[in-house]
Amino acid sequence: MAAAPGGGSGRTCFVLGGSGETGRALLRELLSRRLFARVTLIGRRRLSLGQEAEAAVEQAVVDFERLGEHAAAFQGHDVGFCCLGTTRAKAGADGFVRVDRDYVAQAAELARAGGCKHFILQSSQGANAQSSFLYLRVKGEVENLVQAVGFDRCTILRPAVLLCKRQESRPMEWVTRQFLGVVARVFPTAYSVPVETVARAMVACVLQPGEEKVKVLENKAIHELGKAVPQQGT
Numbered sequence: 001m002a003a004a005p006g007g008g009s010g011r012t013c014f015v016l017g018g019s020g021e022t023g024r025a026l027l028r029e030l031l032s033r034r035l036f037a038r039v040t041l042i043g044r045r046r047l048s049l050g051q052e053a054e055a056a057v058e059q060a061v062v063d064f065e066r067l068g069e070h071a072a073a074f075q076g077h078d079v080g081f082c083c084l085g086t087t088r089a090k091a092g093a094d095g096f097v098r099v100d101r102d103y104v105a106q107a108a109e110l111a112r113a114g115g116c117k118h119f120i121l122q123s124s125q126g127a128n129a130q131s132s133f134l135y136l137r138v139k140g141e142v143e144n145l146v147q148a149v150g151f152d153r154c155t156i157l158r159p160a161v162l163l164c165k166r167q168e169s170r171p172m173e174w175v176t177r178q179f180l181g182v183v184a185r186v187f188p189t190a191y192s193v194p195v196e197t198v199a200r201a202m203v204a205c206v207l208q209p210g211e212e213k214v215k216v217l218e219n220k221a222i223h224e225l226g227k228a229v230p231q232q233g234t
Contacts, residue, residue: 012038012076013206014060014116016107017083019047021164022122025199026081031056035206042073042107064103067110074107075114079206082107082146083122093134101138105145118153118210120202121146125160125219143216153210157201160219164195193219197226204229 013030017023018041030039031053040058041047049057060073074080084107086099108119121143129140143156201222205215207229217225 010037011078012036012040013079013081014040014042014074014077014111015081015083016042016104017085017122018043019045020083020085021162022195022198023081023083025164025195026083026202027053027057029199029203033203035203036079040073040077042070064099067103067106071110071114074110074116077111077114077116079118079120080108080111080116081120081202085122088134096134097138101142101145104142105149108146108149108151112149112151117151118155118206119146119149119151120155120205121157122198122202123156123158125158127158147214152213154214155202155205156214156216157198157205157222158216158218159193159198159222161192162195162198163192193222193226198222199226200229201225 013036015023015027015030018027027039027041027049030036038058039056040060042060042062044062044064046059046061060070062070062073082104084099084104086096088096091099104121108121111119123143124136124139126136127139127143128136129144131137131140146156147154201217204225205217
């Protein structure tokens, strides 16, 4: 699969959740491959991106509690990437539901109304709207809500534990990730996936022709798709 030349032939995209680990990796992929003529970050605050990226990226600051007032930010995009999410530990149970389900679902509705044809959602391995676990239930619920919006194409990625060098240092999480990093050498596609692989898989979803209206990619498929897109500089 080759990147589209000339800034993606005039196509545009937006990224929700650009401040997170996957979102940052995705933004690097999008900018280095020049797939889109315009990339817009939609978030609650402006991000410091560096001079080169600042010139290539538009940023729309929105109030997620009043997202309907920011419909203009979602107008005119061909593709929407959503990596938006928080944790129960950081936001509490109600805050987690609001961010990971309600904000995402409303953003999807605004994107569809604004002309978005292809919505790509980062979900989670084990997502199930009937799960007794809050995290997996919310992820399953938001998957259903996004699919119901009616995009021409909807791609859902369900990565396992994300491997990354997280900016926020949490001791137990660091230990867990170190352990999973070792396990990944033995079972590379079972329990974890690097955020860079997820980002490349999201890019590959755009490059591939759309044969299905809704496509769900489990962790192994994410690994395979991420490898199908060569790393930059190789």
